Amino acid sequence: MMRLHMEIRGVVQGVGFRPFVHRLVSEHDLNGYIKNTSSGVELELEGEHAALERFCEALPQRAPKLAVIEEIRTRYTEETVGYRGFTIRQSKTEAFRNTLISPDICICDDCLRELLDPADRRYRYPFINCTNCGPRFTIVKDVPYDRALTSMGKFPMCPRCDREYHDIENRRYHAQPDCCPDCGPRVFFLDGAGRELPGDAIETARAWLKAGKIVAVKGLGGMHLACRCDDAQIAARLRQRKQRDEKPFAVMCRSLETARRVCTVSDAEAEVLCGFRRPIVLLQKRAPGLSHLSENGYLGVMLPYTPLHVLLFGADIDMLIMTSANLSDTPILCRNEDALRELRGIADGFLLHDRDIQTRCDDSLCWVLDGREYPARRSRGYVPFPVRVENGRSGILACGAEQKASFCLTKGNYVFPSQHIGDLKNVETLEHYEGQFAHFQRLFDIEPELLVCDLHPDYMSTRYAQDRAEAEGLPLLQVQHHHAHMAACMADNDLPGPCIGLIWDGTGYGTDGTTWGGECLVGGYESFERRGSIRPIPLIGGDRAVKELDRVAFTLLRDAGCETGGIPNADTYETMLRAGLNCPLSSGMGRLFDGVAAILGIKRLANYEGQGAVLLEAAAAEDEGEYPAVLTGEPLCFDWRPMIRAIVSERDGGVPAGVIAARFLNTLIRMAAETAASVSRETGVTDVVLSGGSFQNMYIMHRLPEKLRERGLKPWHHSRVSTNDEGLSLGQAMIAAAIWKKDEENVSCSSFETD
Numbered sequence: 038m039m040r041l042h043m044e045i046r047g048v049v050q051g052v053g054f055r056p057f058v059h060r061l062v063s064e065h066d067l068n069g070y071i072k073n074t075s076s077g078v079e080l081e082l083e084g085e086h087a088a089l090e091r092f093c094e095a096l097p098q099r100a101p102k103l104a105v106i107e108e109i110r111t112r113y114t115e116e117t118v119g120y121r122g123f124t125i126r127q128s129k130t131e132a133f134r135n136t137l138i139s140p141d142i143c144i145c146d147d148c149l150r151e152l153l154d155p156a157d158r159r160y161r162y163p164f165i166n167c168t169n170c171g172p173r174f175t176i177v178k179d180v181p182y183d184r185a186l187t188s189m190g191k192f193p194m195c196p197r198c199d200r201e202y203h204d205i206e207n208r209r210y211h212a213q214p215d216c217c218p219d220c221g222p223r224v225f226f227l228d229g230a231g232r233e234l235p236g237d238a239i240e241t242a243r244a245w246l247k248a249g250k251i252v253a254v255k256g257l258g259g260m261h262l263a264c265r266c267d268d269a270q271i272a273a274r275l276r277q278r279k280q281r282d283e284k285p286f287a288v289m290c291r292s293l294e295t296a297r298r299v300c301t302v303s304d305a306e307a308e309v310l311c312g313f314r315r316p317i318v319l320l321q322k323r324a325p326g327l328s329h330l331s332e333n334g335y336l337g338v339m340l341p342y343t344p345l346h347v348l349l350f351g352a353d354i355d356m357l358i359m360t361s362a363n364l365s366d367t368p369i370l371c372r373n374e375d376a377l378r379e380l381r382g383i384a385d386g387f388l389l390h391d392r393d394i395q396t397r398c399d400d401s402l403c404w405v406l407d408g409r410e411y412p413a414r415r416s417r418g419y420v421p422f423p424v425r426v427e428n429g430r431s432g433i434l435a436c437g438a439e440q441k442a443s444f445c446l447t448k449g450n451y452v453f454p455s456q457h458i459g460d461l462k463n464v465e466t467l468e469h470y471e472g473q474f475a476h477f478q479r480l481f482d483i484e485p486e487l488l489v490c491d492l493h494p495d496y497m498s499t500r501y502a503q504d505r506a507e508a509e510g511l512p513l514l515q516v517q518h519h520h521a522h523m524a525a526c527m528a529d530n531d532l533p534g535p536c537i538g539l540i541w542d543g544t545g546y547g548t549d550g551t552t553w554g555g556e557c558l559v560g561g562y563e564s565f566e567r568r569g570s571i572r573p574i575p576l577i578g579g580d581r582a583v584k585e586l587d588r589v590a591f592t593l594l595r596d597a598g599c600e601t602g603g604i605p606n607a608d609t610y611e612t613m614l615r616a617g618l619n620c621p622l623s624s625g626m627g628r629l630f631d632g633v634a635a636i637l638g639i640k641r642l643a644n645y646e647g648q649g650a651v652l653l654e655a656a657a658a659e660d661e662g663e664y665p666a667v668l669t670g671e672p673l674c675f676d677w678r679p680m681i682r683a684i685v686s687e688r689d690g691g692v693p694a695g696v697i698a699a700r701f702l703n704t705l706i707r708m709a710a711e712t713a714a715s716v717s718r719e720t721g722v723t724d725v726v727l728s729g730g731s732f733q734n735m736y737i738m739h740r741l742p743e744k745l746r747e748r749g750l751k752p753w754h755h756s757r758v759s760t761n762d763e764g765l766s767l768g769q770a771m772i773a774a775a776i777w778k779k780d781e782e783n784v785s786c787s788s789f790e791t792d
């Protein structure tokens with residue numbers, strides 16, 4: 038007989054860890070107790086040495102999916118206490134448990150089996166769930182996480198569910214949303230006029246979908262619009278009704294096998310696709326005839342994640358378009374009455390239920406890169422789980438950017454990023470953003486002591502931060518956009534710095550008041566230097582040039598000394614440029630992509646953000662060629678004029694657009710590698726972080742890291758937060774933490790401005 042003392046550090050509270058340990062302890066015939074501590078859990082167990090060792094081996098292997106075990110410390114002693122049975126001790130320091138709320142988790146295999154078993158009492162019940170699966174974040178109203186404070190509060194448990202809930206041996210022990218057909222929510226189907234139809238709601242929805250109708254389906258964090266995807270006309274009807282002309286649709290496939298029929302799926306992609314978080318994974322298309330779903334080389338694919346989805350697909354629907362039900366940049370609809378009102382004329386029918394969505398949460402979106410998620414939207418399935426960082430700091434509220442807004446709240450080394458919020462220029466989205474601040478603060482019991490926002494004076498997030506700082510008398514730190522991107526990628530990879538940052542995006546406010554976005558920075562969390570950029574591009578008409586790509590094409594051609602005759606309105610543009618009338622300078626990489634897309638005739642009028650770049654990538658052929666990558670001056674400046682001249686001459690010489698697109702991208706890759714190598718030679722820094730929306734280009738992401746390695750550099754990219762502006766709030770928080778720390782050490786230097 039031995040006694041084992043065990044301390045487990047990490048995210049092990051509020052994830053079903055103690056019931057799991059209880060079951061494991063009974064299996065191994067051990068006695069003792071478990072209790073929560075401020076950093077994790079503490080265990081004391083007694084039993085035979087061999088049994089204790091087997092327990093230690095099984096514990097990390099079989100731990101609940103959401104548990105993050107950072108460290109296990111064990112100590113054996115011969116002296117035993119004589120524990121009898123196993124107890125879960127209540128401790129005083131359960132603050133963290135109460136504040137840790139699980140993300141929503143896809144239906145688990147056990148529940149799936151019961152769902153499809155005619156003998157089970159939850160057979161075909163679309164709200165089946167257990168401790169290992171089901172809705173969480175999206176149904177929580179308040180803490181502590183307890184049924185009464187969730188959307189399930191209005192559904193009292195029936196005696197059978199209640200028994201399961203209180204039985205520690207049961208899979209539904211303390212599963213707050215536990216329910217059954219006798220006591221839980223119900224699903225119903227309404228026609229376009231909002232009249233409930235009799236009969237099996239899910240079967241009706243299936244029939245309507247098969248007949249080519251568009252059906253709104255209530256999911257976990259919001260509504261989807263679903264329809265068949267094998268018919269281009271139906272997709273076109275949905276586009277027309279939703280006014281989503283060209284933006285790709287995501288699809289839901291019944292299974293991995295059906296996904297494989299339309300896309301290539303690597304093992305790593307399959308793992309993410311089938312994982313419990315169930316994001317939309319951007320997969321390379323392989324089947325022809327999918328252009329009505331996505332105009333580029335990728336298709337966003339997800340697998341069913343709720344029991345309702347499983348039943349909706351049944352055995353005979355393979356694939357459905359599943360696009361978020363939101364209108365022109367407003368947040369995703371999540372209330373029944375809103376859906377019925379707003380989607381009138383868009384959806385032919387509505388598959389709804391009476392379990393309320395408390396918190397809106399969009400589908401997450403990612404590529405898989407180097408075997409891990411490469412996020413474009415971190416939302417359902419991930420939020421509100423924290424990102425663990427080194428050298429964190431409590432009480433920071435980072436307000437993010439604007440178009441892809443998100444925020445972060447910090448507690449020690451845990452940073453809690455919000456879900457995808459959307460474009461703050463929209464009033465409803467701004468309200469959602471403000472509402473989520475309050476919600477997160479309450480859920481995680483964080484009282485902000487310091488606010489941090491972007492340097493851009495006109496971002497709605499900046500205004501929010503300024504107003505709040507003033508109202509609450511809190512210090513406010515404004516952080517340069519690309520510095521925040523860089524810090525986000527450093528924190529994403531636990532890098533202490535200094536680092537070189539290749540930060541490419543469409544636009545960000547520079548310290549000189551111009552728009553930046555093709556940057557090479559060097560520095561750390563506390564400060565940075567701008568060591569490289571691209572030759573600034575005057576944007577004719579400012580923001581209009583972001584949509585009307587010809588305007589950028591005109592500037593590039595004119596500046597490079599090329600013929601501009603073919604461009605409509607060339608004379609007007611010439612006048613505006615000459616007069617310097619509303620032609621702000623931008624070194625945004627996104628503009629270079631846009632301009633080249635227009636010069637090649639790939640895209641002249643952007644229908645959605647970044648479309649020029651996306652189509653350029655899609656067009657790019659396999660080609661090794663490149664154009665001159667001229668770097669001049671100090672800081673290094675990429676002079677794109679020789680490249681533009683080469684592009685025009687090849688285009689006019691009949692070289693296919695796809696080949697030119699590839700050579701253009703190769704040139705940018707070469708330029709990035711040369712710039713970073715040069716900065717590295719001067720500074721001795723070898724870690725290179727890649728961040729910013731332009732790195733959502735997989736052609737670049739599959740090639741640039743190798744080119745950096747060839748030059749002795751160490752490339753890093755995002756895997757925990759998004760590479761676009763959504764991930765930026767993490768960087769803001771980390772910069773604030775570092776500066777705050779420095780500020781305290783060095784009392785004389787005050788970096789904070791208080792309004």
Ligand code: ZN
Pocket residue numbers: 144145146147148149166167168169170171
């Ligand atoms: Zn389950």
Ligand code: ZN
Pocket residue numbers: 194195196197198199216217218219220221
């Ligand atoms: Zn029940």
Ligand code: FE
Pocket residue numbers: 518522542543544545729730761762
């Ligand atoms: Fe950005």
